[in-house]
Amino acid sequence: MNVTATIATVDALDPIVATDHHAKLGRKRDFTRDPEILEAALDVLAETGYDGMTIDMVAKRAKAGKATIYRRWPSKAELIIDAVACMRKNNLPAAELPDTGTLRGDLVALIKPHSIEEGDRKFQIMAGVLAMISQAPELAEAANVAIIQPRAHANVLLMQRAIDRGEISADCDIQTLALVTPAMIAHRILILRKPINREFLLSLVDGVLLPAVGLARP
Amino acid sequence: MNVTATIATVDALDPIVATDHHAKLGRKRDFTRDPEILEAALDVLAETGYDGMTIDMVAKRAKAGKATIYRRWPSKAELIIDAVACMRKNNLPAAELPDTGTLRGDLVALIKPHSIEEGDRKFQIMAGVLAMISQAPELAEAANVAIIQPRAHANVLLMQRAIDRGEISADCDIQTLALVTPAMIAHRILILRKPINREFLLSLVDGVLLPAVGLARP
DNA sequence: TATATACGATACGCTGGAGTTCCGGATATC
DNA sequence: GATATCCGGAACTCCAGCGTATCGTATATA
Numbered sequence: 001m002n003v004t005a006t007i008a009t010v011d012a013l014d015p016i017v018a019t020d021h022h023a024k025l026g027r028k029r030d031f032t033r034d035p036e037i038l039e040a041a042l043d044v045l046a047e048t049g050y051d052g053m054t055i056d057m058v059a060k061r062a063k064a065g066k067a068t069i070y071r072r073w074p075s076k077a078e079l080i081i082d083a084v085a086c087m088r089k090n091n092l093p094a095a096e097l098p099d100t101g102t103l104r105g106d107l108v109a110l111i112k113p114h115s116i117e118e119g120d121r122k123f124q125i126m127a128g129v130l131a132m133i134s135q136a137p138e139l140a141e142a143a144n145v146a147i148i149q150p151r152a153h154a155n156v157l158l159m160q161r162a163i164d165r166g167e168i169s170a171d172c173d174i175q176t177l178a179l180v181t182p183a184m185i186a187h188r189i190l191i192l193r194k195p196i197n198r199e200f201l202l203s204l205v206d207g208v209l210l211p212a213v214g215l216a217r218p
Numbered sequence: 219m220n221v222t223a224t225i226a227t228v229d230a231l232d233p234i235v236a237t238d239h240h241a242k243l244g245r246k247r248d249f250t251r252d253p254e255i256l257e258a259a260l261d262v263l264a265e266t267g268y269d270g271m272t273i274d275m276v277a278k279r280a281k282a283g284k285a286t287i288y289r290r291w292p293s294k295a296e297l298i299i300d301a302v303a304c305m306r307k308n309n310l311p312a313a314e315l316p317d318t319g320t321l322r323g324d325l326v327a328l329i330k331p332h333s334i335e336e337g338d339r340k341f342q343i344m345a346g347v348l349a350m351i352s353q354a355p356e357l358a359e360a361a362n363v364a365i366i367q368p369r370a371h372a373n374v375l376l377m378q379r380a381i382d383r384g385e386i387s388a389d390c391d392i393q394t395l396a397l398v399t400p401a402m403i404a405h406r407i408l409i410l411r412k413p414i415n416r417e418f419l420l421s422l423v424d425g426v427l428l429p430a431v432g433l434a435r436p
Numbered sequence: 437t438a439t440a441t442a443c444g445a446t447a448c449g450c451t452g453g454a455g456t457t458c459c460g461g462a463t464a465t466c
Numbered sequence: 467g468a469t470a471t472c473c474g475g476a477a478c479t480c481c482a483g484c485g486t487a488t489c490g491t492a493t494a495t496a
Contacts, residue, residue, distance in 0.1 A: 191344070251473090283475055
């Protein structure tokens with residue numbers, strides 16, 4: 001493993017991530033390569049896991065030289081931390097949530113083929129990241145913010161709207177309930193190694209979430 | 219990583235785990251060392267994760283020589299697979315479940331300080347194991363059987379009893395609900411990196427499980 | 437066209453850990 | 467007590483992968 005370098009805080013990585021840590025920067029610099037390299041790193045991470053992943057794989061996938069990568073990130077560990085931290089920027093704005101008029105309609109509307117396979121890749125990345133979380137705890141925070149939080153937050157918003165319109169009781173524990181879906185998905189992918197499909201997600205909605213808020217159970 | 223050796227199936231490891239794979243076994247052999255080595259392997263795995271774990275650490279912890287370990291297991295990977303597969307034998311018999319007369323009483327009775335810290339170690343082991351799951355899928359099965367299944371099975375039994383005595387409806391999705399607790403615990407330990415405490419487990423019982431089966435929510 | 441810089445590609449040194457081998461000592465059988 | 471075998475300990479080999487250094491090339495400035 002070897003995580004010796006000082007690791008920047010997650011928030012500090014926000015605006016522009018890769019900075020030439022070798023300091024004496026010349027004049028020009030191809031900033032368009034950064035996202036491509038980070039995306040390649042996430043691909044390799046999702047496919048092979050952290051310890052199976054090598055910098056050469058990332059370089060080859062990004063059609064970049066290994067030196068180019070090390071010119072921007074001081075170590076393999078920081079490259080991955082950066083890559084995970086940057087994922088959250090690709091999340092769709094929370095304003096564009098479905099609004100069907102019923103909680104069940106909203107929750108089911110979240111189940112789209114696109115979001116299923118996208119979510120699958122995200123949790124594969126999560127699996128790769130878990131290996132080094134014990135040595136870089138802030139990576140857990142980054143992964144949580146990038147992968148779990150968006151889903152949980154969407155659930156909170158949908159349930160809060162259901163409360164506001166009087167569809168469900170106001171004393172539901174929506175903070176805990178919002179985590180059920182991500183946690184069950186993570187468990188199914190990481191441990192059970194079963195794929196996520198529409199049937200599974202529907203069983204969560206109709207077998208857990210809706211009953212728990214007092215809907216669809218007489 | 220390097221998982222090249224052929225990996226035995228989980229079930230084949232059941233009765234006596236470590237067999238001298240170097241075949242030509244002499245006459246005597248200290249079989250009492252096997253469990254100690256496996257236990258040491260689990261300890262190191264829980265503390266440092268898979269890639270941080272070295273065979274020397276395991277040998278030192280078990281006060282054994284590295285050669286002794288390699289005399290019994292052909293590789294680091296198989297040692298870990300064996301160690302995880304053997305965990306399930308330490309599970310208490312399912313017959314000794316609490317029986318308080320109510321579902322809530324039974325579920326709360328499962329929350330004991332002992333089972334909390336024991337569970338904590340188990341999920342730390344799970345975290346260490348996740349790193350190599352992608353390369354040894356049967357390890358996922360072993361970990362699932364040893365760590366998740368016992369908890370899920372206990373929940374199924376308690377809920378089935380509640381159905382039988384007419385406390386809750388028979389059309390509850392108890393198979394899915396039984397997985398909520400282990401999944402949420404795994405998520406909290408592996409990703410959130412927060413400790414498990416009584417308050418958290420109570421919020422699962424009172425905020426998710428009981429409402430979902432139609433109890434304690436008017 | 438001349439200069440400067442970053443790029444991709446490649447070769448290299450170095451390190452840590454897997455797995456092997458060897459040895460002295462302990463233990464049990466006869 | 468002699469023999470045989472396993473044990474703990476340690477030194478050893480081997481290799482994959484990190485990180486560095488070098489080189490030819492592409493591109494942009496002047």
